[in-house]
Amino acid sequence: MSTEAVSTATGLQNLTGVITLKLRTPSRLRNLELGLLLFAIAINAGSFVLVQFGVLGQVEPGMLTASFALAGLALAVHVALRISAPDADPLILPIATVLNGTGLAMIYRLDLAKGFEGWGAASVRQIVWTTLAILIATAVLVALRNYRVLQRFTYVAMFSAIVLLLLPLVPGLARTDDVAAKVWIDVAGFSFQPGEIAKIALGVFFAGYLVQHRDSLAVGGRKLLGMRLPRVRDLGPILLIWAAAMGVLVFQRDLGTSLLYFGLFLVMIYVATGRLSWVLLGLGLFLGGAIIASQTLVYVNSRFTVWLDAFNPQYADGDAYQLVQGIFGIAQGGMVGTGLGQGRPSIVPLAESDFIIASLGEELGLAGLFALLALYLLLVSRGFRIGFAGRDDFGRLLAVGLSFVVALQVFIVIGGVTRVIPLTGLTTPFLAAGGSSLIANWIIAAILLRLSDSVRNQPRLVVGP
Amino acid sequence: MSELTLLVLRIGFLLVLWGFVFAIIYALRSDLLGQRPRRMPAAAGGSPAPVPAPAPARTQAQEPALTEPVSAPVSDALPGRLVITSGAKEGTELDLGRETLTIGRSGDSGLVIRDDYTSTHHARLMVWNEEWVIHDLDSTNGTFLDGRRVTVPTPVPLNTPVKIGTTTFELRR
Numbered sequence: 212m213s214t215e216a217v218s219t220a221t222g223l224q225n226l227t228g229v230i231t232l233k234l235r236t237p238s239r240l241r242n243l244e245l246g247l248l249l250f251a252i253a254i255n256a257g258s259f260v261l262v263q264f265g266v267l268g269q270v271e272p273g274m275l276t277a278s279f280a281l282a283g284l285a286l287a288v289h290v291a292l293r294i295s296a297p298d299a300d301p302l303i304l305p306i307a308t309v310l311n312g313t314g315l316a317m318i319y320r321l322d323l324a325k326g327f328e329g330w331g332a333a334s335v336r337q338i339v340w341t342t343l344a345i346l347i348a349t350a351v352l353v354a355l356r357n358y359r360v361l362q363r364f365t366y367v368a369m370f371s372a373i374v375l376l377l378l379p380l381v382p383g384l385a386r387t388d389d390v391a392a393k394v395w396i397d398v399a400g401f402s403f404q405p406g407e408i409a410k411i412a413l414g415v416f417f418a419g420y421l422v423q424h425r426d427s428l429a430v431g432g433r434k435l436l437g438m439r440l441p442r443v444r445d446l447g448p449i450l451l452i453w454a455a456a457m458g459v460l461v462f463q464r465d466l467g468t469s470l471l472y473f474g475l476f477l478v479m480i481y482v483a484t485g486r487l488s489w490v491l492l493g494l495g496l497f498l499g500g501a502i503i504a505s506q507t508l509v510y511v512n513s514r515f516t517v518w519l520d521a522f523n524p525q526y527a528d529g530d531a532y533q534l535v536q537g538i539f540g541i542a543q544g545g546m547v548g549t550g551l552g553q554g555r556p557s558i559v560p561l562a563e564s565d566f567i568i569a570s571l572g573e574e575l576g577l578a579g580l581f582a583l584l585a586l587y588l589l590l591v592s593r594g595f596r597i598g599f600a601g602r603d604d605f606g607r608l609l610a611v612g613l614s615f616v617v618a619l620q621v622f623i624v625i626g627g628v629t630r631v632i633p634l635t636g637l638t639t640p641f642l643a644a645g646g647s648s649l650i651a652n653w654i655i656a657a658i659l660l661r662l663s664d665s666v667r668n669q670p671r672l673v674v675g676p
Numbered sequence: 677m678s679e680l681t682l683l684v685l686r687i688g689f690l691l692v693l694w695g696f697v698f699a700i701i702y703a704l705r706s707d708l709l710g711q712r713p714r715r716m717p718a719a720a721g722g723s724p725a726p727v728p729a730p731a732p733a734r735t736q737a738q739e740p741a742l743t744e745p746v747s748a749p750v751s752d753a754l755p756g757r758l759v760i761t762s763g764a765k766e767g768t769e770l771d772l773g774r775e776t777l778t779i780g781r782s783g784d785s786g787l788v789i790r791d792d793y794t795s796t797h798h799a800r801l802m803v804w805n806e807e808w809v810i811h812d813l814d815s816t817n818g819t820f821l822d823g824r825r826v827t828v829p830t831p832v833p834l835n836t837p838v839k840i841g842t843t844t845f846e847l848r849r
Contacts (some may be wrong), residue, residue: 243703250696261689264682302700309696400766500732548688575690582693589700673788674765674843 215452230470241293244301250291251305252282253311258551262320265552274319277338281312284345291349295356296664300597303663306590307641307656311649313340313583313643316551317563317570324557333563333644348653355661362605365419372412376406376455379463394465394636406459406468407638407651408473410616413657417476418608420448421483429484441488449489452476460500464510467623467635473497474619479612483604518633533560537569537628541580548576563644565636568628583642584625591618597663610662613655707787755808755834755847758801763843764791772847776802779840780813793817801832808832808847817841 219399259278263270285308292299327334327365355361361368378396395402428445456473477493504511513530521531521538536559543554556562556570563570572580590630594614601607615641625641627634638648708721756775759769770777770787780798787799795815802809811829812819818825820839837844 247696247699247703250699254692254696257689257692261685264685302703305696306700309693384805547687547690550682551689553682553686575693578690579693580692582697585697586700589697589704593704602778674760674763674790 238293238297240299240301241289241297244292244304245289246539247302248285248308251308251312252278252285254309255281255316258313258316259319261551262316262323263552265550266320266323267552274334277315277319277334278312280338281308281315281341284342286346288349288352291352292660295353296660298664299660300593300663302593303590303656305655306586306593310583310586310590310641313571314567314639316645317556317567317574317642318644320552320574321557321563321570323552324555324654326501336646337644337649340649343646344649344653347650348657349652351657353663355658358609358658358661358665359603360605361415362607364421364424365416365423366418368412368415372409372416375409375412376459376463377407394463394468404645404647406463406465406640407647408654410471411613411651413472413475414479414609414612414616417479418605418612421479421608422604423450425480425483426479428489429486441492449476449480449493449496453493453500456497457504460477460504460511461508464508465636466501466504466514466633467627467637470497470623471616471619471637475612475616478615478619479608482598482611483608508627514635516632517667518630519527521630530582533566533629534630534634536560536568538630540569541572541629544576544580546577548572548574548579550574564638565624565643566628567639567643568625571642584621587618587621589641591615591664594659597659597666600666601662602666606662606666610659613658617640617652617655680741735751754803754806754847755849758845759848761837761844761846763789763841765843768849772801772808774803776800779831789841789843791843793830794843798840801828804831810838815840 255278256275260270261276263275283305288304292304315334315337318334318337322328322332322334327333379394381396382487394404394406396405428441428448430442430445456469459469460474465471473493476488480489480493481487501511505515506512517526518530518536520526521534523531527535536667540554540556540559543549548554551574554570554573556573559566559569568580571583575582591614593608594617598607598610599612601610620637620640623632623635624639626632627637638645640648640652697753709849743773754772754774756772757769758772759767775786778797778800779785779787779789780796781788781790781794782796785797795813795817798815799813799819800811802811808831809829810819810821810826810832821830821832822836832838832847835846835848837846
């Protein structure tokens, strides 16, 4: 079967057709994925068993099926990948499965501690959301055969992002109970954070917009301190996005979301133009805005005080209670943790959503937390890799943007919980309880898988040994 | 459940978790350390399976390509083929389509050139304003269009030699 290029114009055509049929054996990637996926499923089952050993002292088959539900769904995605995206990246699905399963086990563990059962239990709801999220992600994967279609929806994506961002401010939909950040909507008894989905729409919009306009954005203007600044007339978009981010900060009172969107834009404009001045300019704008906000807006100001002065007895039992208890929990965990089901993570308010990292830090310790961070790092590096290998600029930008948004979100959440930056109410991707976050992140995983299937083409021609 | 069993299980779980992390790192080692040279069939379809004995057809391959009429009909259409005019795969050709073609030593390039002079990600050939443009990606030894080193993205006219390492190719209709 010597398939060396015997290439007259017609011969090449015919030959290629035959070869593609005969030699197309991409199952190596999928087999690797299956192996890692089985490993992931074993880890998830293990964490559930350990939780039950730790809390109940015995194995109870009831909730153990939850981990099997996730396993079944992940295997279904694997089958869908074999059929519709055989060249997709083999590492994304196993990593997402482990993160999702670990979060599920921890939420279940907190339910056991609080005595929640049935629909009142966050873990049961989380299983339903996981099912929904993975089904939607599979649908995206199968329906989106060609990701370049997304480029046509650049401005549709922009408008959907704006609408999604504004939804929590609509009187009928906005959640009525008294939470600090107005990022929730209540529809038919379900609460949903539309901003999570908006980050995907924004990623698509930024990618499409920057592909079209980056040439003018890359043109340098005046030089200042050895750095070429952008031209003044090109400042429109960044000021607009900045205003939007500040709007989120002021009206929705959510520092994290605001930072997330603005950071996404900065990184994508940097990747598109290769000019550091955009990033410095943007960071300056954002810091300026945040400092002004912290002086004028009461809630931002209190966030900053709580952050800088958390252990002051005046705050430690009040506004900073959650933050301080989370840090105590992580400290209690030490190097290897108290063991799943053997700590007391339920003391921290919202331990299953905003503070799931503190709960995991307590029970899995530094070693476990760093393993999870390593998994995030690998996930994001896969995304960057997909972007790097991309054949067209839209795909490159989209892959980089979507994976960076996951990275930034992890940084904002874990940085907030560990007091590196002020605490904000974002969810940890894949881990935290919350349907909108799960759906959004699984869709991101699906888009990355689709992108990687398109770019991971083998060489068209190899010259040399 | 004794304390000891729980301790063993707890440490074991962390070890397994790290085992998973390292399993993934092991799986992507080729990305981190560079791919080991693998022989590929020079087919345009992107078929991944390595072929054990790729050499013999080469001499046949260059004949038809070299006898190909060089003077193409005058039209506005993009050059559709890339023909290797010197180097290890002399005479081989590649259908271009309109997609960007990445050139380099790394296995994820569209056109992989494995010799001592080619950089991992050496250059990129893409369509800009309806013409093929060669873009050197800061390669160590440079990309030469008609003997001159390419520093900025430069349009590649028909039948003009582009030299990367020991390989030269031309675009033809």
